[in-house]
Amino acid sequence: MSGALMAAASGxxxxxxxxxxxxxxxxAWSWTATFAGQVRVEITGPGxxxxxxxxxxSDNSGQVGFGAGGGGKAKKAVTVTAGxxxxxxxxxxxxxxATTCVSPAMTANAGGAGVGLAxxxxxGTAGGGDVNLSGRNGGLARSWDGGGAAEGGGDQxxxxxxxxxxxxxxxxxLFGSGRGADGRVTITRIG
Numbered sequence: 001m002s003g004a005l006m007a008a009a010s011g012x013x014x015x016x017x018x019x020x021x022x023x024x025x026x027x028a029w030s031w032t033a034t035f036a037g038q039v040r041v042e043i044t045g046p047g048x049x050x051x052x053x054x055x056x057x058s059d060n061s062g063q064v065g066f067g068a069g070g071g072g073k074a075k076k077a078v079t080v081t082a083g084x085x086x087x088x089x090x091x092x093x094x095x096x097x098a099t100t101c102v103s104p105a106m107t108a109n110a111g112g113a114g115v116g117l118a119x120x121x122x123x124g125t126a127g128g129g130d131v132n133l134s135g136r137n138g139g140l141a142r143s144w145d146g147g148g149a150a151e152g153g154g155d156q157x158x159x160x161x162x163x164x165x166x167x168x169x170x171x172x173x174l175f176g177s178g179r180g181a182d183g184r185v186t187i188t189r190i191g
Contacts, residue, residue: 021187026092029185033080038191041078041101043108044152045071047163047180048121049094050170051114064144064159064172066119068180069111070135071167072126073150076104091183099183111135111169123147144172153181
């Protein structure tokens with residue numbers, strides 16, 4: 001469902017546990033409640049961009065760069081009234097931009113970028129939630145591994161690919177993209 005904007009159930013149709021909103025596409029997001037009750041807002045930061053390695057054409061040797069960190073995640077229960085709007089932004093993979101919610105104020109930071117052959121990226125942090133989780137660091141098993149997002153996209157263990165959604169860090173790369181996965185916002189009715 002990458003890049004999708006979704007309103008799953010609304011109004012009197014939305015029951016406990018129903019997903020009422022999801023956005024995976026980077027950029028501004030906004031959701032207006034059609035009911036009074038409680039929702040759980042979950043925001044996942046994007047993954048960092050993997051580090052570029054080197055390739056020596058004289059002997060066809062090379063080394064893949066370091067992997068990036070996965071995005072952080074914040075979760076918060078929020079009481080809403082019919083007509084109330086929640087908004088913020090979803091960070092794009094590899095951009096360094098956080099995923100946010102304006103009110104209540106929540107931030108899920110992007111994973112750090114892998115720095116060429118020097119160091120892996122660190123996992124993103126989060127704040128403002130009832131629960132705040134950090135993403136995994138890049139390079140945990142092998143130097144090129146992209147770190148997984150907190151409760152999101154898992155570790156990317158294949159060099160030259162993109163991070164796994166949502167919020168997984170990009171792996172180190174030589175010829176591929178190394179791009180981190182975009183962040184995500186979900187809103188679920190819980191009461």
